[in-house]
Amino acid sequence: MTDARLERLMSLVLAIGVIVSAVLITLGFAASFVVGWAGSLTGAALRAADATDFSGLLSRLADLQPLAFAQAGLVVLIATPVVRVAVTALGFWRERDALYAVITLAVLALLVASFVFVR
Amino acid sequence: MTLSASGDLVLLVVSAAAGLLGALGGVGGGLIIVPVLTLVFGVDIHVAAGASIVSVIATSSGAAVAFLRDGWANIRIAMFLQIATVIGAIVGALVAPDVPAQILLLTLGIVLLISVAMQVARLNDEPGAEAPAASPDPLRLGGEYFSLRLQRQIDYRPTRVSAGFAMMAVAGVISGLLGIGSGALKVLAMDGLMRLPMKVSSATSNFMIGVTAAASVGIYVARGYVDARLVAPVTLGILVGAVVGARLLPRLTNRHVRLVFVPVLLAIALETLLRGLGVNV
Numbered sequence: 079m080t081d082a083r084l085e086r087l088m089s090l091v092l093a094i095g096v097i098v099s100a101v102l103i104t105l106g107f108a109a110s111f112v113v114g115w116a117g118s119l120t121g122a123a124l125r126a127a128d129a130t131d132f133s134g135l136l137s138r139l140a141d142l143q144p145l146a147f148a149q150a151g152l153v154v155l156i157a158t159p160v161v162r163v164a165v166t167a168l169g170f171w172r173e174r175d176a177l178y179a180v181i182t183l184a185v186l187a188l189l190v191a192s193f194v195f196v197r
Numbered sequence: 198m199t200l201s202a203s204g205d206l207v208l209l210v211v212s213a214a215a216g217l218l219g220a221l222g223g224v225g226g227g228l229i230i231v232p233v234l235t236l237v238f239g240v241d242i243h244v245a246a247g248a249s250i251v252s253v254i255a256t257s258s259g260a261a262v263a264f265l266r267d268g269w270a271n272i273r274i275a276m277f278l279q280i281a282t283v284i285g286a287i288v289g290a291l292v293a294p295d296v297p298a299q300i301l302l303l304t305l306g307i308v309l310l311i312s313v314a315m316q317v318a319r320l321n322d323e324p325g326a327e328a329p330a331a332s333p334d335p336l337r338l339g340g341e342y343f344s345l346r347l348q349r350q351i352d353y354r355p356t357r358v359s360a361g362f363a364m365m366a367v368a369g370v371i372s373g374l375l376g377i378g379s380g381a382l383k384v385l386a387m388d389g390l391m392r393l394p395m396k397v398s399s400a401t402s403n404f405m406i407g408v409t410a411a412a413s414v415g416i417y418v419a420r421g422y423v424d425a426r427l428v429a430p431v432t433l434g435i436l437v438g439a440v441v442g443a444r445l446l447p448r449l450t451n452r453h454v455r456l457v458f459v460p461v462l463l464a465i466a467l468e469t470l471l472r473g474l475g476v477n478v
Contacts, residue, residue, distance in 0.1 A: 084272065092258045099255070100436055107205070107429045115426045130421040148429040152251055155432070156414050158258050159407040166276065177336075182276050185408065188283045193415035196291065 216438025246376025285369020
């Protein structure tokens with residue numbers, strides 16, 4: 079039964095995703111106590127940051143903004159289940175379980191559609 | 198919404214408690230944190246749902262690490278039923294902004310009450326003993342797990358799969374609508390309709406919750422309901438609580454799990470229902 083291997087692989091994906099996101103969110107949360115949610119550890123002048131706006135994340139990360147770290151953590155967290163489903167599809171494919179590979183790909187397609195097409 | 202630094206710490210602690218209870222009861226911490234954020238902290242219900250739906254991904258993923266290791270979650274059942282929950286979640290998240298807050302609170306209260314009723318009704322039910330191992334299983338959904346308490350392997354097969362699938366679609370809509378994992382409704386579908394062992398239902402539900410939540414979170418982000426200042430303490434707190442809960446679960450019998458869960462949820466459910474009806478207590 080290779081299901082056990084698949085389960086271990088998924089466990090790993092989940093653990094990495096959760097740990098990386100938890101570290102990023104913790105960094106952002108801790109830094110917010112130092113310079114505030116609207117601040118920056120580099121002291122760089124900021125354009126008014128909207129906490130619900132995820133755009134310009136990389137440049138805001140480079141500015142060491144607490145908000146950007148928290149948001150990057152959220153992005154990693156949100157991506158984790160999607161990656162998990164992709165890994166599961168791959169696992170079923172390698173087990174030559176066509177039925178469940180298709181079922182899993184259908185779930186993946188729906189997830190991707192919800193991020194890409196819905197505004 | 199203006200949250201002070203000490204307010205952030207309070208949110209962190211409250212969220213940790215919600216995550217712990219959620220993991221022990223096989224439901225997402227969202228079921229607890231949405232009414233708490235809305236009723237206690239005065240957060241807009243859509244923003245509360247946006248924070249919750251992210252934290253629900255953390256709960257599910259954090260706890261699922263342990264559940265997968267222990268071999269209780271059934272990946273085939275999860276993937277098959279996720280088709281229903283994911284479609285439902287997208288629909289729920291799309292219509293959520295058009296649903297009045299009172300209706301959302303009422304729905305939340307009802308889901309909470311269903312959870313409590315489920316816990317009470319099945320308080321003395323021993324899982325596994327009733328597993329209908331002889332039923333047909335064309336989708337290969339059956340499985341087995343090792344019971345620590347009974348010290349033997351338990352084989353199981355699901356019954357009434359179409360009814361379970363339909364119930365999962367409803368669970369998905371509720372998840373997208375309220376930003377909760379809908380773990381209670383998922384467990385109800387698997388444990389109640391499909392007659393899967395309680396621990397398999399709980400673990401598989403927890404496993405599915407993250408994917409269901411991921412289906413609606415993109416819509417919440419696109420609409421500006423995911424506020425990182427709120428989500429950070431809520432998610433961190435719930436994550437810690439969920440990981441601790443998942444570690445505790447194998448050591449507890451079902452009765453203990455439910456006895457902790459019932460009175461707390463009942464109180465929150467009644468408060469939420471009353472607020473949904475416009476009564477301030």
